[in-house]
Structure formats: C-alpha cells, structure tokens
Amino acid sequence: MEVSYGLLGEKESTRKIMEGIVYEVFAVMRAMGHETHWKNEQDYLDEFYGKLLSSTYEHESSMLQDLRAGKVTEIEGINGVVVREGENRSIAVPYNILVSNFVRFLQDKHRT
Numbered sequence: 001m002e003v004s005y006g007l008l009g010e011k012e013s014t015r016k017i018m019e020g021i022v023y024e025v026f027a028v029m030r031a032m033g034h035e036t037h038w039k040n041e042q043d044y045l046d047e048f049y050g051k052l053l054s055s056t057y058e059h060e061s062s063m064l065q066d067l068r069a070g071k072v073t074e075i076e077g078i079n080g081v082v083v084r085e086g087e088n089r090s091i092a093v094p095y096n097i098l099v100s101n102f103v104r105f106l107q108d109k110h111r112t
Contacts, residue, residue: 002106004059005058005059006054006058026044063075063103067107075100079099079103
C-alpha cells in the first residue's frame, strides 16, 4: 500500500486484509506440520496489534524500500511460499494471492 506499518493497522479495510493473510498463513503452516510459539491466529493478532504494530508504527517495510529503489522484493519468499504451499495442499489462500500479485505489480511498475 506504500505506507508505514501503523497506518495499515488504523484502517478497517487493511486490517481485514492483514487478518486474512494471518489466518491463511496459520492454516498452511499447520498443514505443513509447523508450529510457532503463538497458540493460534488470535494470539498472534493480539500481540501484533497490541505490541508489534505500535512499536513499528512509523516503519516502512523492506519491501516498500525495495520497491522505491527499483529492486526485486522478497514477496516470493514470504507470501509466495504461502500461495504455493496452500495450492499444493488445496488450501484457499486468496489474501496471500492478492497481496502477492499486488506487490508483483508494484515491483514491475517501479522497475520500468
């Protein structure tokens, strides 16, 4: 979205996207047999909104910095993996597909 982390958390529209991504990541992670120290999606989201987002409010993602510099982002290694592994396991991952394609578009736009 080409904004700081904090602004993403303030808007209901972007919160829905972020939460959709999180739920998909956890579903794919579980299907792959992986665990994390968060018990579930809601525990992660509670920490994300309660601590992580506020402490990085003004930060801009490394992907945004890469886009501005005309570099290739790490989208394939982050959301792209969720998309591929979700598809391999017949898990719907529409939010990760959306954000992957959106970043690829921006990446191409900034590199031309």
